[in-house]
Amino acid sequence: MDGGLQRFGFRGALRRIFQTVLERLSAEGAVAIAPEEMPALIEQVRETADPKFGDYSATMAMSLAKRSGRKPRDVAMEMIATLDCVAGFSELFEKPSEPVGPGFINLRVRDEAIARAVEQAVGDPRLGVAPVVGPQTIVLDYSSPNVAKPMHVGHIRSTVIGDSLAKILSFRGHRTITDNHLGDWGTQFGMILWGWKHVRNEQAFALDPTGELGRLYRLVRVVVDAKPEELEKYPEAAAIVEKYPGVAEAVLAETVKLHQGDPENIAMWERFMPACRLEIDRIYARLHVSFDHTLGESFYQPMLQGVVESLASKGLATQSRGATAVFLDGYEAPLLIRKADGAFLYATTDLATIQWRIDHWKPDRILYVVDHRQSQHFQQVFATAKAWGYGDVKCVHVAFGTVLGDDGRPFKTRAGDAVGLEALLDEGVDRAMQVVNSGAESRGGDGMNDSSRKHVAETVGIGAIKYADLAQNRTTDYVFSFDKMLQLTGNTAAYMQYAVARVEGIFAKAGIDRELVRQAKVPLRFADPRERALAITLTRFGETLEDVEADYRPNVLTAWLYELAGVYSTFYDALPVVKAEGDERATRLVLCDLTGQILRKGLEMLGIGVVEKM
RNA sequence: GCGCCCGUAGCUCAAUUGGAUAGAGCAUCGGUCUUCGGAACCGAGGGUUGCAGGUUCGAGCCCUGCCGGGCGCACCA
Numbered sequence: 001m002d003g004g005l006q007r008f009g010f011r012g013a014l015r016r017i018f019q020t021v022l023e024r025l026s027a028e029g030a031v032a033i034a035p036e037e038m039p040a041l042i043e044q045v046r047e048t049a050d051p052k053f054g055d056y057s058a059t060m061a062m063s064l065a066k067r068s069g070r071k072p073r074d075v076a077m078e079m080i081a082t083l084d085c086v087a088g089f090s091e092l093f094e095k096p097s098e099p100v101g102p103g104f105i106n107l108r109v110r111d112e113a114i115a116r117a118v119e120q121a122v123g124d125p126r127l128g129v130a131p132v133v134g135p136q137t138i139v140l141d142y143s144s145p146n147v148a149k150p151m152h153v154g155h156i157r158s159t160v161i162g163d164s165l166a167k168i169l170s171f172r173g174h175r176t177i178t179d180n181h182l183g184d185w186g187t188q189f190g191m192i193l194w195g196w197k198h199v200r201n202e203q204a205f206a207l208d209p210t211g212e213l214g215r216l217y218r219l220v221r222v223v224v225d226a227k228p229e230e231l232e233k234y235p236e237a238a239a240i241v242e243k244y245p246g247v248a249e250a251v252l253a254e255t256v257k258l259h260q261g262d263p264e265n266i267a268m269w270e271r272f273m274p275a276c277r278l279e280i281d282r283i284y285a286r287l288h289v290s291f292d293h294t295l296g297e298s299f300y301q302p303m304l305q306g307v308v309e310s311l312a313s314k315g316l317a318t319q320s321r322g323a324t325a326v327f328l329d330g331y332e333a334p335l336l337i338r339k340a341d342g343a344f345l346y347a348t349t350d351l352a353t354i355q356w357r358i359d360h361w362k363p364d365r366i367l368y369v370v371d372h373r374q375s376q377h378f379q380q381v382f383a384t385a386k387a388w389g390y391g392d393v394k395c396v397h398v399a400f401g402t403v404l405g406d407d408g409r410p411f412k413t414r415a416g417d418a419v420g421l422e423a424l425l426d427e428g429v430d431r432a433m434q435v436v437n438s439g440a441e442s443r444g445g446d447g448m449n450d451s452s453r454k455h456v457a458e459t460v461g462i463g464a465i466k467y468a469d470l471a472q473n474r475t476t477d478y479v480f481s482f483d484k485m486l487q488l489t490g491n492t493a494a495y496m497q498y499a500v501a502r503v504e505g506i507f508a509k510a511g512i513d514r515e516l517v518r519q520a521k522v523p524l525r526f527a528d529p530r531e532r533a534l535a536i537t538l539t540r541f542g543e544t545l546e547d548v549e550a551d552y553r554p555n556v557l558t559a560w561l562y563e564l565a566g567v568y569s570t571f572y573d574a575l576p577v578v579k580a581e582g583d584e585r586a587t588r589l590v591l592c593d594l595t596g597q598i599l600r601k602g603l604e605m606l607g608i609g610v611v612e613k614m
Numbered sequence: 615g616c617g618c619c620c621g622u623a624g625c626u627c628a629a630u631u632g633g634a635u636a637g638a639g640c641a642u643c644g645g646u647c648u649u650c651g652g653a654a655c656c657g658a659g660g661g662u663u664g665c666a667g668g669u670u671c672g673a674g675c676c677c678u679g680c681c682g683g684g685c686g687c688a689c690c691a
Contacts, residue, residue: 046630049637059633062671072671101634102671146691187690225690252689297691323689332616332687339689346691373685375618401619402684439653472627476620477684484626488653490639491627495653502651510650547630559628562638573647573655580650614653 004088005117009130009542010109014056015042017089021082022060030078031068047540054096054106055536062103072103080105109536115524117539122594123518127601129542131173132549139177139357140166142369143289146183147276147296148192148217150210151283152418153411153480154371157400160466160607161474162369163289164554165398167605172545177361181353182280182296184273186346190255191220192272193265194247197254199240209275218417224248256343259301269298283421287462288607300352304344307352308337316387326384335380347381354385358393365394367552372399372475398552401477411480425462431482432461435494436614448613456611460486460494463608467493470606471558491562493608496599499565500610503572503596508612510578517593522586530571531591537567538594541602554606561602568595 004013019042026033033041044060061076068075076099083089083096092113100106121128142162145151162178170176195216205212222230222237224247231238240247258265284290308324311317317326322340337348357363368378378397385391405411413419436448436457448456468485471492472478488494507514526532544560547553577588603610 043631044633046633049630049634053634057633062633066671104634144691183691321688325688330617334688336689341689343689345689349691372619374691376686377691379618399619435653476627479626481626484640487640492639495639498651498653502653505651543630551631555628556630559638566638569654570656572650573652576650578650613651 005092005113006120006128007130008133009128010092010113010117010536010539011045011047011056011543012130012546013088013092014058014107015045017083017086018042018045018058018060018079020086021079024082024085025075025078031064031070031075033064047543048106051533053100053104054108056107056109058105058107059103061099061105065103073099076103076105111526111532114532114535114539115526118524118535118590118594119521121538121541122590122597126171127541127594127598128539129171129545132546135173135175136364137175137177137362138169139179139361139363139366140169140369141179141181141353141366142166143284143291144181144183144370145280146186146188147273147280148183148188148213150214151280151421153403153421153424154418155421156424156465157403157469157474157478158369158371159284159287159289160469161398161400161554162367163287163607164470164557164605165367165369165548165552167607168545168548168554168557171601171605172549177293177363178291179357180291180294180296182294182298184276185258185297185301185349187252187255187343188217188221189258189269190251190253191224192216193254193258193268194251195220196268198244209272210279213272213276220247220251224251252341252343256341259304259343283425286422286425287466288609295353295356297346297349300349300356301344303352303356304348307348307355308344311337311351311384311388314388316384326380328380328383328387331376331380335377335384347377347384350381351385351388354381354390354393354395355388358390363393365396367396367398369398369400372401375399396552398474400474404477404479406479406481408479425465428465428482428486429457429461431486432464432494433457435486435488436460439614452613456614459609459611460497460614463493463497463603466608467496467558467606470554471562473555474553491558496561496565496603497608497610498614499568500596500599500603501612501614503568503592503599504612506578506592507596512578512589514593517586517589520586520590522583522590524587524590525583526587527584528575530567530574531587534567534571534591534595537564538591538598541598545605557602557606561599564595564599564602568592 022033025031041060045058048054048057061079062072065072065075080096094108094110096106140162143159145155166176166178192213201212222234223240317324323336324338325334325336327334335347336345338344375397382395403411411419436453464485544557548556577592580588600610
């Protein structure tokens with residue numbers, strides 16, 4: 001017996017132990033606890049803020065004491081007395097003598113239990129991470145670029161965060177379905193259609209299809225949206241306004257025709273789409289991001305009429321000012337699902353998408369990794385879906401902030417356009433190459449040839465861009481800075497990639513077979529506190545992933561990996577590994593190997609590559 | 615006007631969702647070591663968490679009111 005360690009990890013096992021303790025206290029009438037309160041209470045078992053308090057602490061005695069009118073320390077004392085009686089407790093933890101302060105119960109994991117956990121993890125494909133209790137089917141909707149316009153810096157967050165969450169949830173044991181909900185059917189396509197019909201450049205299209213489509217999109221958008229004074233800056237657009245009065249209406253009319261199946265517009269759409277798809281696929285390939293499905297807005301087009309009719313038949317949708325609208329309590333503006341001119345809106349598509357996903361995939365959850373500016377939209381869509389009868393699925397808007405430039409303003413080029421994603425990746429790789437070269441020079445050359453340097457620069461450059469985004473709490477805006485993200489110290493991709501190369505380099509350099517290290521089955525002993533500190537950190541990988549899922553925040557994982565790298569550095573700096581002997585050497589080699597495996601796996605789940613030499 | 619989000623060290627960010635002395639990196643200053651990959655390690659200074667109240671054993675986190683910033687609010691996505 002391992003006290004449930006392999007199924008739940010230390011924290012999970014301890015939470016179950018405390019649940020038993022609380023149930024017993026409740027049954028004895030010491031404190032009344034309703035079953036539905038239990039999850040929140042046992043979550044009060046967590047890692048200590050400071051190692052001097054032990055490894056885990058439980059704080060629920062203090063809140064429970066208040067309601068039962070007893071002294072917090074008395075309740076804590078009673079809980080401590082009960083701990084012994086719970087199966088598995090004494091195998092894993094040392095018994096605390098008494099509560100600390102107002103009623104903290106501090107717990108220390110037995111060294112032997114840590115050793116067993118590390119021994120088990122080092123040869124385990126899951127690295128000791130317990131699979132989630134109660135796996136679910138989770139749809140992740142992310143990236144979702146608009147195919148009519150080039151991908152820009154704004155798409156990086158959704159793509160990178162979504163990709164990472166999918167990998168993490170999947171490793172946890174959930175069934176994940178990733179779906180790229182392409183914007184391939186909206187008004188922006190009406191702009192391209194109108195532009196193509198009136199001001200196209202066939203030659204340019206033949207050479208660079210998406211370049212020409214992008215030009216048309218930008219041009220027509222200016223024509224439609226720009227204020228008179230802005231038009232002065234765009235003579236070409238001004239000329240079009242002059243020549244074609246009523247362009248705005250004409251653009252919308254093209255969209256309506258597309259939506260109603262006009263053969264000419266459909267044919268153009270079908271002609272343009274392949275080039276648009278190739279363009280974005282090239283970027284995904286470079287980011288190493290892929291999707292299980294790419295069902296764009298157009299996929300749901302045949303269902304939209306039915307969505308509106310269904311909502312109307314249930315009395316949810318009504319006619320208002322010529323449009324079809326869903327009025328919801330608590331919102332001033334209704335959710336519009338059909339325009340007065342007959343065209344459908346993205347709310348309509350979003351509702352059809354929920355319906356389709358539920359019908360075909362039966363998900364427990366749908367996550368939308370989308371810009372925070374759309375939070376009201378999603379609130380209304382989710383509320384409408386629920387009223388419509390699709391309330392069983394848990395829809396979550398995983399929102400994130402805006403990418404800002406060094407000046408704190410939204411990240412734009414000097415001309416005021418959004419920064420193209422591809423150019424951004426190129427610059428990141430170029431700068432990484434400079435870092436790689438200067439590092440090689442300072443060491444007097446390192447034997448890397450051009451192609452391997454190129455590979456390292458690509459891995460480090462792309463990794464830096466992704467990591468900088470993932471390392472930041474997604475809810476806040478973030479300042480994009482190449483200088484910061486490419487630093488070699490601190491919480492950056494390069495530092496983490498270097499950490500992996502350094503850890504794993506030990507084995508190659510010393511000619512040690514890692515498989516033998518894993519299979520040696522030598523009982524681990526921790527003679528030095530730095531060995532123990534590293535070992536217990538290694539056992540918390542699963543807890544970290546659990547916490548990532550709780551709030552869909554990859555930065556929880558980056559922070560923990562960085563902490564692990566730091567704990568490892570302290571260990572490695574102070575204690576010889578290869579030069580050690582006997583059990584000491586065996587113990588330290590296992591710790592190094594597992595550190596390398598976990599850092600590598602962690603970066604993999606962030607979508608970040610590693611290199612052997614850098 | 616209504617609604618949502620944000621305000622933490624000089625700068626960029628954390629803070630286990632109400633827990634213990636608010637932590638990192640950069641920058642500044644000091645120290646270690648005959649390099650198992652020094653792109654290292656150890657340490658110091660630096661904070662009235664925008665302001666003022668409130669709730670309680672305990673508040674950066676919850677409530678109220680201000681100040682400052684961002685975003686959204688009927689036919690774009």
